[in-house]
Amino acid sequence: MTRVQGSVLRNLGLVLVCVAGFVVTTRLVRQVVPYDADRGQRSKMAAFTEVEDEIDAIYVGSSVVYRSFVPAVIDPLLTRPGEPFRSFNLGLGGMSDFEAAALLREILVRRPARLRWVVLVPPRWDPRRYSVGNEETLRSVRWHTPRGTFDALMSVALLEDALGDKLALMGEHVGVFARWLGNYGMGPAIAEAWLAGDAARGEIDAFVAQGGYRALEDEDDPRVTKRRDTFLADESAYRAAVASLMGGTQQASDLDDFNVDALVAQRREVAEVGADVVYVFPPVLGPLAVARSLAVSGRLPLVIDLHGPLAQGDLYDVDARFDKGHLDREAAAEFSRRFAQLFDVLRDEGR
Amino acid sequence: MIFSEARFIVFFAVVFGLHWALRSQRARKTWLLVASYAFYAAWDVRFLALIVASTVVDFAAGRAMARSNERSTRRLWMAASLVCNLGLLGFFKYYDFFAESAVAFSTWLGLPLDLALLQVVLPVGISFYTFQTLSYTIDVYRNKLPPTRSPLDFALFVAFFPQLVAGPIVRASTFLPQLVRPVRFADVRVRACLLLFLVGWVKKACLSDQVAVVVDPIFAAPASHAAADLWLGAVLYAVQIYGDFSGYSDMAIATAGLLGYALPVNFAAPYLATSVRDFWRRWHISLSTWFRDYLFIPLGGSRVGPGRTALNLLVVFTLCGLWHGAAWTFVIWGLFHGVFLGLERRLDVGRLPGVVARSYTLLVVLVGWVLFRAESLDGALEYLAGMAGAGSAASAGVDLRWWLLVAGTLALQWMLSAARRRADDPLALPRVPLPDIAFAFAYGVVVALLLPWAATGYRPFIYFQF
Incomplete structure (x- = not known):
C-alpha cells in the first residue's frame, strides 16, 4: 500500500467514524421527537400502552376507522363465557395507509400479549394522497422510516403518471425521509413537548374507558362543527353522491398500479406475531373498486363487507351521518353491532 | 443549489473527491471550472453565457493591456472592460429602476416620458463577479498586477463556485497567485x-x-x-x-x-x-475594501479637504447602496450610512x-x-x-x-x-x-x-x- 492509498483509507475511515457518530446521535434524538404530539394522539397511545396486553383486536386507520368502530359496543357482543374480548380503536383523522402501516409495525414490535386480530380498511397505498398540505407535519415525517419510504417509492414507481411527475414525487418522499433521518427541524417540537409535559390524565382515562373511540359529537374543535354545518347546508350533494354510488358498488378495478408487495408484507408481519388481518369495507362514499378487485383476486382472505347503500342503506341516510364522510354516534354504534355479528361468524370460521 | 441544502453536500462531496483524486494541477483546475459552471447552471443555465462573456472580455483586456505600452491603448481596453461589465450589470440590474425613476421624474415635471420596462431576470451573483473581474482589469491597468497568461486560471478566478453567487468578493491579486501554486491536501486545514x-x-x-x-x-x-x-x-x-x-x-x-x-x-x-466607520471595517469587508480601493481613494479619499471627503463618502456609500439593489430604499440606506460616516469624521465618537x-x-x-x-x-x-x-x-x-x-x-x-x-x-x-x-x-x-x-x-x- 502506498502512502497516498494509506492516507485515503485513513480519511475514509474517519468519514465512517463521523457517520457513526451522526447515526448514533440521531437515533438517540429520535427517541425524544414528539411524533405523537398531534391532537389526541398522545393520549390515545398512552391509553393503549396501559391496556395493550389485554387487547384482542385493534382497529387501525383514518377517521373512518376512528369514528366507526365503538369497542364499548363491539366487545360485549364478542365476549363469551370465560373468554373475554377487548378491542382498541387506534384510528386517527387523516391517517394514510403508509402511516397506518408504520403505526401497526410499531405496535407489532411490542408484541401485545393477546393480540389476535388487526382490523384494517383495505389500503390503497396511494403515495400522492398522503401529502396534501401535510408534507412537513410530524405525523408525515414519522412514517418516512426506511421501510415506509421504500413502500412509498415502490408505490410511486407503479403509478401511471409521467416520469417527471413520478421523480418529483419520489424526491418529495426522499426529502421527508431525510428529515426523519436527521430529525431535521424537530428541535422546537422537542422543546415544546418537553415544556408541555405528559398527556392529560383525564383524556387518557377517557380513551381507556372508550377503547380509543370518541364520537365526533364530543369534539370541541370548531373545524369539526364547521364540517357538520357544511354537510347539513347541502344535503342534496350528499344524496346525489349516494345515488351515484348505487350503481357502482360492485365495480372492480385493475391492480396494475397497486403495491401488492406492500399488502403481502403487511399481512406477513401481522402473521408473525400470531395475528390475522381482517379487512373491513366501511360505509364510505367511495366505490372501493380496488378493494373489491383485491377481494376477488383472493388477496384479502378475511373480509367484512359493510359498504354500499344497497346493502347498508340506513348507514347512508343523512340522519346517520355526522358529515358526509363519517357516521354519527348512533350510526357508529349500529355499524359496530353489524361488524361484531359478522366478525363473530368469521372468527368461528377461522377456528 | 445553496450551501445549506443536502444536495449541495452531495455535489460538494463529488467535487471534493475528484478534485483531490486528480494528480495534475491543470486537471484539478479544469475540473473545478467545470464544477463551477455546473453549479451556476443549476441556477439558470442561460446566464452562464454572461459569465463566459465577462471572462473573455476581461481576459482579452488584460492581455491587450500587457502587450501595449501606449497609455491610450491601455485606457481604451480599460474603458472597454468597464463598459462591458458595468453595461451588463446596468442592463440586467438597473435598467428598469432608472427607467421607472425617469418616467416618474418626467411625469412630475409635466413632460411624461414613455419608456418600456424590460423586466429582465437578475442573473444570480452578477454584482459579485462583475466587481471581481473589474478588480483584475483595474489592477492590470494600474500596473499593480501582472496579467495572467492562463485563460483557465482567469476563468476559474471569475467562476470559482464557493464565492461565485454571494461573495466574498475576491481580488484577482489575492486569488490568481493561488492558482499558480500547486495545492496539496496536506496543507488543507x-x-x-x-x-x-x-x-x-x-x-x-x-x-x-x-x-x-x-x-x-x-x-x-x-x-x-x-x-x-x-x-x-x-x-x-x-x-x-x-x-x-x-x-x-x-x-x-x-x-x-x-x-x-x-x-x-x-x-x-x-x-x-x-462606530459606523468601525461597522464598515467589520461588515462585508470584501465589498467595503473594494469601494475604498477602487472608488474612494481614486476620488481623493480623505486626503482632500473635509467637505470633499464628506462628499466622497456620500458618493461612495450611495453607490454602495445602489450595488445592493435597484431601489430607492437601498440608495437612501447608503446615503444614510454615508452621512453618519461624514459626521463621525467631525465628531470624535472614539472618545x-x-x-x-x-x-x-x-x-x-x-x-x-x-x-x-x-x-x-x-x-x-x-x-x-x-x-x-x-x-x-x-x-x-x-x-x-x-x-x-x-x-x-x-x-x-x-x-x-x-x-x-x-x-x-x-x-x-x-x-x-x-x-x-x-x-x-x-x-x-x-x-x-x-x-x-x-x-x-x-x-x-x-x-x-x-
Missing part, C-alpha cells in the same frame, strides 16, 4: 474548514431562517404592529441578515478551504462595532465609552436595516414612525425566546471574534484538543444535535438578490 462550515450553517439555518418567520409579517404590515413589535422586527432582521450573509461567507470560505484555496475574511463581529459607542452604532445600523428591508420608502417611513411610537396598534406580546436568540447572536459574534487567532485569517480557529478519530466522531455527534434546530422550509440567501 480540514478541521478548521469543517468547523467554519458548521458555524456558517448554524448562522444560516438555525438563526437567520428561524427569525425570518417573525420578521417577514412584521415588515409586511408595520401599521398593524406596536412599537415593541417593530423594534423586535428590526432587531431580528439584523440577526437575519447577519446570519444569512456571514453564514454564507463562512461556508464559502470553508468550502474553498477544503479545495485548497483561501478566501478573505468577510465579517468580523460587526454588531460589536464602536465615547464603549457601551455608549456600541449602542449608538447599533441604533444607526438598526435604523439603516429598516430602510434596507422595507419594500418602499413610504413603508420604511411608516415603520420608523411606528418604532418611534406613532402607531396605535396593540402589541402582540413580545416573546422572550426571540430576545434570547438576539443575545445568543451577539454572544456568538463575540465568541467567534475572540476565538479567531488572526484577524486576517478566517480559518485561524482555536485548535480542538482531540485525536482525529475522536474529532470525527464528535463532529458527527454535533451535526446530529444541531440538525433539529434548523428552520424547515427552503429560504434562499438574502444576498443572492444583490
